[in-house]
Amino acid sequence: MDGDLGDFLRSRRARIRPEEVGLPSHGRRRVPGLRREEVAQLAGVSVDYYIRLEQGRGPGGPSRTKSGGVSDAVLDAVARVLRLDETERAYLHAVARPRRQARRPDRPRVRPAVQLMIDAMDRSPAFVLDRRMTVLAWNPVADAVFGYSRATDEARSIPRYVFLDPAARDFYPEWPAVAAQSVAHLRILAAHHQEDRELTSLVGELSLKSEDFRRLWADHQVKECAYGVKRLQHPVAGLLVFPYETLTIPGDGDQSLLVYTPEPGSETEERLALLGSWASSPAR
Template identity: 75%
Template sequence: MDGDLGDFLRSRRARIQPEEVGLPSHGRRRVPGLRREEVAQLAGVSVDYYIRLEQGRGAGGAARTKSGGVSDAVLDAIARVLHLDETERAYLHTVARPARNPARPAALRVRPGVQLLLDTVEQAPAFVLGPRLDVLAWNTLGDAVTGYSRMTSEERNIPRHVFLDPASRDLYPEWPAVAAESVAYLRLYAARHPEDAKLCALVGELSLRSEDFRRLWADHLVKEKTYGVKRIQHPEVGLLTFPYETLALPSESDQLLVVYTPEPGSETAERLALLGSWATSRTG
């Protein structure tokens, strides 16, 4: 998306205080964090070069690669100055040198073998996320916890559900963290698929309808969806605490298998067993 590189660099230098990088903090500053010339100095590039990079006007000189892009050395130096973590560093490389022929988003369906895998996971809720965090498939327990089968295909999108469905704030006791996580992953996806028209439409819709989304999108957070803990306030059985693991499906780009793994013998496991028995009786 246009402006991603400049927005990202500005947001990251704004969070670094001068004293963190050994610079004096006295004097009047018109912007929070580091100035552009300070980033350039610390990264070992010219001020003009860095300004051109941040403004998206390209950068000339010896720091370009033979193919015309910004060199790894320059990007790594900027990442060091801005204290980027591994995910942010990879994101910087991606948005600074977008692919000429970006990969096409994954299909909005799962292979029969993946659905069979989901169905064999009987003790844990599991589902598959696709492009733009669309929910593509789920197992019985996953449906018992989330109710995906009762939603329309449009509603089965994590960011749309989180930001546009008021019930999501009751469903997720830690709603701010869930909201931030969903936006941070969308940012990564946007860098990999800058020409995805459906993503642009989704971001546009959420930006118009949700002030929270606009704020988080402007923060330019980036984060992989890997593992963590999700808490869900289920309307029938109460609070469920799920450690979760996310696995990329190697044969399908941008499809993620997410499995909630309740602690054996925990209150959540007992409540999940109750939900499972109800789901079986309703479908039996």
């Protein structure tokens, strides 16, 4: 994913007007936002230094992956000038200074104790994701909602399902928001795992096959999907509304646990109970 650093910085420069940071606009500009020279001036670095940073090169000239010479102070200064939020600032550090990571198994395994824990959540759909947003494990009530046990490995990839399966647009009534959220989170994962070839291949595949993905990926939005509310239009149970939380599994930062918990006494809770009974019925 070469060029992500430069594209990200340019996209953030473009959204800031000169007058917002106390600079004269100098009339009409060829491109919106701040010039590279202005970012360098406000960040307190030389223009040449900032240009090399935006081109993805270290301050000494060689590739940034070899030099590793961009300091926290410089990145924080640039983040301040570009008015990055906390998530965007963390993304800038990750993509500007990729860290070599220990090789992980291509097919990570979920610890048995984690499976026991989610199985005990009999009223909350819960499942485990890997660093590529692929579902690794789930409990019975999640299977009743999402049908993971009947899906192929590729179909359990959330980005592939969202962008490549037409059924996703019916399943997610708020599909545009879900799609944007998926891309924003996938971009964060890609920044932190730049040596993951399967993750890079996933981004390439979706870019080739989905115009919506290409458009959203080019926006360079980054956003954590830690919690929120998800609306699902289930073909049997109807509309399900779930508050959800995302937790990092201790001892394995590459895996996360998503738990969808219906509001007590809600229609979703009632429908989920009926769906669970239907799914476990032998007559099904």
